[in-house]
Amino acid sequence: MKTTVASSLIAAIEYNPETQQMILHWNKGGQQAYENVSQETHDAFINAESVGKFYNAHIKGNAAYSNVPPVETEF
Numbered sequence: 001m002k003t004t005v006a007s008s009l010i011a012a013i014e015y016n017p018e019t020q021q022m023i024l025h026w027n028k029g030g031q032q033a034y035e036n037v038s039q040e041t042h043d044a045f046i047n048a049e050s051v052g053k054f055y056n057a058h059i060k061g062n063a064a065y066s067n068v069p070p071v072e073t074e075f
Helices: 039-046 051-059
Strands: 002-004 010-016 021-026 031-034 065-068
Touching: 010 039, 010 051, 039 051
Parallel strands: none
Antiparallel strands: 002 010, 010 021, 021 031, 031 065
């Protein structure tokens, strides 16, 4: 499930409840995958008044992440 959010920092939040993996799509490009994110944390994140403030307070520095390589497309 991918949710577009209104934020100057984050373009979209993608979440897989089966694996508890959350992928953040940054406005300036790039993606980061966060592991072991509960459904409750995801729901609070996408419903936060400010997703940027929520990220800084609850995700950044508190969850392990890895960079997701860009998907290469051929035209």
